[in-house]
């Protein structure tokens with residue numbers, strides 16, 4: 334299989350069966366985040382296109398029918414909203430597997446109407462937001478194309494106001510944006526997500542994670558938001574992926590459990 338991988342243990346989505354709509358070698362993304370577990374962005378991209386045929390996805394989904402999973406999750410080796418067939422793939426995954434669908438997005442293309450419309454087909458959208466201003470956005474997420482944080486935040490706001498599914502904001506904290514937690518909490522309150530995930534890089538990457546005590550302190554800044562979880566709150570379930578090599582390519586093993 335080259336599109337479907339996992340299931341992987343997720344502290345946010347329990348047993349998560351992954352779908353990678355950008356499954357070539359290397360990483361296809363419009364960011365090059367300093368903490369990315371996938372290495373550098375080898376295929377910088379901001380234009381949407383079809384990277385895999387839906388007929389190939391159908392075949393792989395049928396091969397994993399009945400697998401024990403809690404969610405089918407669009408993620409993988411890059412930014413899933415770059416896939417022009419994301420909306421149709423979401424419909425297909427739900428139809429074939431009967432599981433709730435989650436999409437992990439870096440939020441970069443949420444300023445686009447077509448992307449918001451396709452994301453609205455999911456049950457859960459986890460949207461990345463790591464910075465409260467353009468300077469930190471460039472420092473942490475290192476966009477590889479011309480993108481503005483203001484447009485991204487506006488896209489998330491529009492998505493929230495027109496969609497009643499579960500929206501989680503994922504905020505990755507490292508030493509560079511640790512001091513911006515209060516401003517990020519203010520942004521989060523304005524965007525009214527159902528949940529904020531206070532994260533820190535716990536898989537192998539060039540950036541050190543913040544310790545539990547620091548994430549607990551950051552969480553305190555988010556008062557007024559109903560659900561705030563940190564990366565240290567939940568122990569992901571122990572599960573074995575169907576194809577270890579294909580799964581490790583998307584999810585390198587954690588060196589910091």
Ligand code: SF4
Pocket residue numbers: 360362363364365366368369370371374410411412439
């Ligand atoms: S958005 Fe995700 S895939 Fe893209 S560089 Fe950042 S962490 Fe990596």
